[in-house]
Amino acid sequence: MVGLIGPNAAGKSTLARIACGLLRPGAGSVRLRGDDAFALPRRERARRVAFLSQDEPADLPFTAREVALMGRAPHLGLWALEAPGDRALAVAALAEADALDLADRPVAQLSGGERQRVFLARAFAQDAALLVLDEPTAALDLSHQVLLVTAVRKRAQRGRGALLVLHDLALAGAACDRLVLLRAGRLLAEGGTHEVLRPDVLGEAYGTQVDVVPDPATGQPLVAPRIPR
Amino acid sequence: MRRSAAVRAAIALVVLAPLVAVAVAVGLSLGAGTLSLGAALRGVEPDATVLFRLRIPRVVLAAIVGAGLSVAGVALQALLRNPLADPFVFGLSGGAAIGAALSVAITGTTLGVAGVSAAGWIGLLPTQFAAVLGSLAAAVLVFTLGRARGRLHPERALLVGVVFNSFASALVIALEAVLAPEKTQAVLLWLAGTLGYEPEPVLFAAGAVVLVAAGILTALAGRLNLLALGDEGAAALGVDVEWTRLLSFFAASAAVGAAVALTGLVGFVGLVVPHAVRLVAGPDHRVVLPASALGGAAFLVLADAIARVLFRGLGTEPPVGAVTALLGAPLFVLLLRRRI
Numbered sequence: 001m002v003g004l005i006g007p008n009a010a011g012k013s014t015l016a017r018i019a020c021g022l023l024r025p026g027a028g029s030v031r032l033r034g035d036d037a038f039a040l041p042r043r044e045r046a047r048r049v050a051f052l053s054q055d056e057p058a059d060l061p062f063t064a065r066e067v068a069l070m071g072r073a074p075h076l077g078l079w080a081l082e083a084p085g086d087r088a089l090a091v092a093a094l095a096e097a098d099a100l101d102l103a104d105r106p107v108a109q110l111s112g113g114e115r116q117r118v119f120l121a122r123a124f125a126q127d128a129a130l131l132v133l134d135e136p137t138a139a140l141d142l143s144h145q146v147l148l149v150t151a152v153r154k155r156a157q158r159g160r161g162a163l164l165v166l167h168d169l170a171l172a173g174a175a176c177d178r179l180v181l182l183r184a185g186r187l188l189a190e191g192g193t194h195e196v197l198r199p200d201v202l203g204e205a206y207g208t209q210v211d212v213v214p215d216p217a218t219g220q221p222l223v224a225p226r227i228p229r
Numbered sequence: 230m231r232r233s234a235a236v237r238a239a240i241a242l243v244v245l246a247p248l249v250a251v252a253v254a255v256g257l258s259l260g261a262g263t264l265s266l267g268a269a270l271r272g273v274e275p276d277a278t279v280l281f282r283l284r285i286p287r288v289v290l291a292a293i294v295g296a297g298l299s300v301a302g303v304a305l306q307a308l309l310r311n312p313l314a315d316p317f318v319f320g321l322s323g324g325a326a327i328g329a330a331l332s333v334a335i336t337g338t339t340l341g342v343a344g345v346s347a348a349g350w351i352g353l354l355p356t357q358f359a360a361v362l363g364s365l366a367a368a369v370l371v372f373t374l375g376r377a378r379g380r381l382h383p384e385r386a387l388l389v390g391v392v393f394n395s396f397a398s399a400l401v402i403a404l405e406a407v408l409a410p411e412k413t414q415a416v417l418l419w420l421a422g423t424l425g426y427e428p429e430p431v432l433f434a435a436g437a438v439v440l441v442a443a444g445i446l447t448a449l450a451g452r453l454n455l456l457a458l459g460d461e462g463a464a465a466l467g468v469d470v471e472w473t474r475l476l477s478f479f480a481a482s483a484a485v486g487a488a489v490a491l492t493g494l495v496g497f498v499g500l501v502v503p504h505a506v507r508l509v510a511g512p513d514h515r516v517v518l519p520a521s522a523l524g525g526a527a528f529l530v531l532a533d534a535i536a537r538v539l540f541r542g543l544g545t546e547p548p549v550g551a552v553t554a555l556l557g558a559p560l561f562v563l564l565l566r567r568r569i
Contacts, residue, residue, distance in 0.1 A: 022464055046467030053461055060457055061512035073455055074467035080451020080515060081235050126466070 001156040003176035004165045005196075007206050010182040012165045013054065016134045019163060020051045033129060046074035050126035052133040054165075056119045060107040064118040067107055068094050071125030093124035097151050113144030120148060130161045137171060149175045169223040173197050174215065181205055197221040234515040241510050245523040249292070252527040252534075256288040259534045289432055291424055291533045291549075292526035294492050295502075297439035297484035299525025302499030303506075303518055304446050304481040307453040308474055309383045316485045316499035319390040319478075320367035323397025325489045328363020329356045329416045330404045336412070353431065353490060356416055361490040367393060368482045380471055381478075422495035422550020424533050435487040442484035443522050449477050450514035457512075495529065497553040501561045502528055508564050532556055 004012045017023040018030060021037035030037035032048045040048070050071070060067065068090040072082055082090075094100045099117040102110060107118055116136065123131055131152065137145040145168075153175060156162045166172040172179060172193075179196040181189040183205045189196045202210050202223065209226045232240075257280065258266060264284070269276035301316040309318070317325075332355050335341040341355075348358030371393055375386025405413045427435075446453075452473045455463040460470045488495065502525040503517065510516050529549070536552040 017461075020465060022461060041467075042464070042469055043467035046465060051461075051465035053459070053465070055459070056462065057457065057459055061507075062454070062457070066513065070455055070458065070466060073451060076451065079448060080454075082233060084233075087233065 001153055001162045001164070001175065001177045003172040003179045004163060004182065005167075005169060005172050005179055006182035006188070009184070011185040012182055013134050014185075015182065016051075016132050016163065016165050019130075020049050020132050021045045022051065043074045046126065046128070048128050049130045049132060050123040050128040052119055052123045052131070052136055054134040054138065056115070058108065058112075058115065063104050063106055064094065064099055064102040064110070064121070065090060065104060067118050068099075068103075068121040068125050071122040071127075074126065089127065090121070090125045093121040094118075096124050096155065097121035098147050112139045113141065113147075116140060116144065116148060117151075120151060124151075124155065128160075130163065131155070132163045134165045135167060136164060137166070137168065145171060169197065169202070169210075173221045173223060174218070193221055197223055234513055237510065237513065238516045238519055241506075241516050241520040242523065245520055245527070249523050249527045249530075252530040253288055253292070256291065256530040256534045257284050259538050260284060283426065286426055286429070286432060287424060287533065288530055289436070290427055290491055291530040293432070293436045293439050294424070294488045294495060295498055295525035295527070295529025296443065296522040297435075297488045297525075298495060298499035298529075299502040299521040300439075300443045300446050300518055301481035301484045301488075303503040303514065303521050304449075304453065304477045305499075306503060307456055307514060308477055308481075309387050310457065311383070311387060312504070313500075314387070315496070316481065316488070317394070317494060317496075318387065319482070320371040320393035320397070321364040321482070321485055321489065322494050323394040324363035324365070324367025324370075325360040325494060326363070326401045326420055327397050328359035328361070328366075329420055329493075330401045330408075330413065331363070332356050332359030333412050333416050334404060334408055356419060357490045360420070360493065361486055364486055364489050365482075367397070368486075372478065381474055383474075418548055420493045421548040422493050422553070423548045424492050424529075424536075427491055431491070435491055438487040439484050442480040443518070445480040446477055447515070447518045449473055449480075450518050453477065453514040453518075454512075493548075493550070495550045495553055497550070497557045498525055498529055501557040505561060505564050528557070529553065 004015060006012055014023065018025045021030060021032070021040070024038060032040065032045065037045055069082055069086065071093065072086040072090060073080065075086065076082055091100070091103070094103055097117045097120040099114065099121050102114055102118060107115055110118065116139070120136070133152065136148055140148065149171065152162050152164070164176065176193060178191065179193055180187065181196050181201065188205050189201050197212055199210055199212050211224045211226055212221045213224065214220070215222045258264065264279050265276050266280070269280035298316050302314070305314040305316060305318055306312055332344060335344065344359065345355045348355045371386055371390045372381065374389045375381050377385065452463070452468045455466050455468050456470070456473065463470050503521050506517050506520045506524050510520055532552045533549050535556065536546050536549045539552070540546050
């Protein structure tokens with residue numbers, strides 16, 4: 001589980017899209033399990049990497065179950081007809097994203113937190129080796145943040161890689177195994193949470209002073225902004 | 230929806246097939262004169278001629294046009310992510326109107342004579358031929374102006390289409406002012422959407438166009454569903470967004486072109502049938518597309534039968550386009566209210 005952090009306009013979302021093969025980089029290459037992402041057929045690429053965007057549509061008329069099934073699209077043949085196995089996988093993905101109780105409700109009627117879990121289920125159903133999430137917790141309250149990140153983390157522990165663009169450094173420290181810190185389109189630091197979440201590194205990246213203390217329960221670095229009072 | 234898309238599509242077709250059959254039966258038995266179906270099938274004249282030369286071709290025409298406009302409406306609504314899109318939204322109605330009005334304006338000139346022979350060669354009337362040319366030109370124009378930086382922007386194309394349609398109606402009004410009223414009235418009435426009697430080869434050709442278009446769109450139905458996620462969301466699921474859009478745009482335009490050639494501008498069908506089907510069957514295009522084809526066919530066959538009966542006493546009939554709106558609008562509001 002890798003977190004992509006950095007100040008606004010650092011290029012985090014752009015890098016996330018490049019990693020998914022949705023944007024072509026100006027230079028360099030992207031490899032998905034050894035193959036050039038831009039040489040792969042689109043559907044094969046979508047079987048290798050799933051993407052959860054920052055602005056998924058809110059007004060979808062489809063039910064949560066149908067949206068989860070959309071994740072199976074890269075695996076379906078002509079006419080896009082799903083087999084019972086695909087339906088079972090979609091249900092399993094809904095359960096994994098803690099959205100099974102929403103299955104038969106139209107997505108347009110769900111709250112922001114519920115909707116995000118449904119879209120996460122769609123990404124899970126895609127059954128890709130890598131999951132890229134662009135600020136998945138931006139619009140969520142604390143409990144929904146925890147639900148979403150926990151679901152992604154459980155999946156990562158079963159060998160599915162996850163790349164998360166995150167703004168919340170406390171969440172990044174608590175949830176991720178590795179962090180990549182960008183500033184103005186350049187790599188500033190990369191490594192374990194303790195190596196990247198350091199007052200000197202963050203001070204340079206964000207141009208503001210922060211304190212970092214170990215979390216009393218887990219020992220993970222906890223970033224606290226220093227606000228004069 | 231707990232059932233799979235295939236099962237739901239099958240249910241929709243099983244429910245709609247009898248509806249189409251009823252509509253066809255009504256369409257065949259209603260008309261200007263009374264007709265005995267039994268006598269006609271035994272070959273008794275004039276019933277046989279009325280059935281085989283007049284009523285069957287007309288019902289077939291209505292079914293083809295209704296199905297074509299409905300699938301085109303579904304496709305354009307999905308493509309533009311806009312529930313207000315109708316088959317003529319890409320400037321096709323404006324183009325058809327300009328073409329038809331111009332064909333009247335140039336009647337008698339050298340160009341007019343050339344046009345008549347070109348139209349006659351493919352079995353169409355000059356007005357029909359000009360309307361198809363006009364709508365095709367409009368579609369190409371809107372599609373070209375809707376592109377920027379190498380891809381189609383739906384909002385942009387939609388705006389260009391709306392602006393072009395307004396421009397075209399202004400142009401047609403100007404032409405009307407210049408031309409003799411008796412010349413233009415027939416054209417305008419035809420443009421309002423009129424079902425007539427077409428030669429068999431023309432019917433077959435139009436039927437084939439609509440069938441192929443509906444087949445292509447149904448094959449793309451899964452991708453049209455994914456387009457609801459946005460261009461990027463669809464691309465992340467392996468959809469070639471640009472190609473899907475191009476192909477469904479041209480399939481829909483071909484179906485609309487065939488409909489315009491045969492009947493002018495029958496409004497409302499392509500807007501209201503898809504929405505009515507969605508209200509009942511849900512948003513999945515794999516179900517909505519085939520169901521709309523059948524629903525649209527039944528709707529227009531019935532509307533045409535009603536148009537023929539409604540004004541029988543006056544010895545005339547209103548354009549079917551007027552009937553589709555008169556019938557469709559209240560029906561749709563009723564459906565909408567029952568749903569909520």
